[in-house]
Amino acid sequence: MAKHDPQLSRLFHALADPTRRSILTRLAEGAARVTDLSEPTGLRLPTVMRHLAVLEEAGLIASSKDGRVRTCAIVPEALRPVRTWLDDQRALWDSRLDRLEAMAMKAMKEGPR
Amino acid sequence: MAKHDPQLSRLFHALADPTRRSILTRLAEGAARVTDLSEPTGLRLPTVMRHLAVLEEAGLIASSKDGRVRTCAIVPEALRPVRTWLDDQRALWDSRLDRLEAMAMKAMKEGPR
DNA sequence: ATCATGCTTAGCCATATTGCTAACTATCAC
DNA sequence: GTGATAGTTAGCAATATGGCTAAGCATGAT
Numbered sequence: 001m002a003k004h005d006p007q008l009s010r011l012f013h014a015l016a017d018p019t020r021r022s023i024l025t026r027l028a029e030g031a032a033r034v035t036d037l038s039e040p041t042g043l044r045l046p047t048v049m050r051h052l053a054v055l056e057e058a059g060l061i062a063s064s065k066d067g068r069v070r071t072c073a074i075v076p077e078a079l080r081p082v083r084t085w086l087d088d089q090r091a092l093w094d095s096r097l098d099r100l101e102a103m104a105m106k107a108m109k110e111g112p113r
Numbered sequence: 114m115a116k117h118d119p120q121l122s123r124l125f126h127a128l129a130d131p132t133r134r135s136i137l138t139r140l141a142e143g144a145a146r147v148t149d150l151s152e153p154t155g156l157r158l159p160t161v162m163r164h165l166a167v168l169e170e171a172g173l174i175a176s177s178k179d180g181r182v183r184t185c186a187i188v189p190e191a192l193r194p195v196r197t198w199l200d201d202q203r204a205l206w207d208s209r210l211d212r213l214e215a216m217a218m219k220a221m222k223e224g225p226r
Numbered sequence: 227a228t229c230a231t232g233c234t235t236a237g238c239c240a241t242a243t244t245g246c247t248a249a250c251t252a253t254c255a256c
Numbered sequence: 257g258t259g260a261t262a263g264t265t266a267g268c269a270a271t272a273t274g275g276c277t278a279a280g281c282a283t284g285a286t
Binding site for chain 3: 033034035045046049065067068069070
Binding site for chain 2: 243244245246247251252253254
């Protein structure tokens, strides 16, 4: 039985915000400084920092500081658990599709009575 | 350019909660009444109701009421946008990786500056 | 040394989320 | 009708989230 997976929760939560997704998309073009990530969002630096912290805690990005510049980059394998969960769910859902369908049919026939 | 997709945000947000994921996994075994979903979680009915509302607003489940019993079932195709987003990101990230590799190769050939 | 740059920290505010209880409605069984 | 059952609604409390400003701290340029 799959226990509550905090890592999966962190990943999904990180991906649930449009700003964070746009940051990820921007980072797909290449590593970027914090300021570079701030500009297209129209958000202030501290706000962007927080988003970056969420992304980094989820393992979706990595950052390192060189002088006063922090450079952020994507961690490509970070989405693996998400993909795995999706695959598992699809397997479960698909394998029960016929049964769900049957139950729906049955409910429709016996329902209103 | 992919605009902020509210539906994607709703989906990710719905999936970010372990209780909701366990509800989905439970529903993969077959449709269930609200009370059936409440028992294994150890949560009260109104709390479960709220989780179900989030799942339904995200389109992940559908429910219908027959008499006083509400039956919930999974909507298998609901995860499609998530899967599509993942695929798109992976494509972007992979192409970025390829470029990085090419640059590394080039750098190795030309030597350090 | 001085100043600008880039990030960081601290803290405020509004709203959202997640749990609860209590009370209410609607159905089903007697 | 009476009462049990299944769900619903209303509203409370604690915490999390997402934005901001202001001030601080390094580092780089002059």
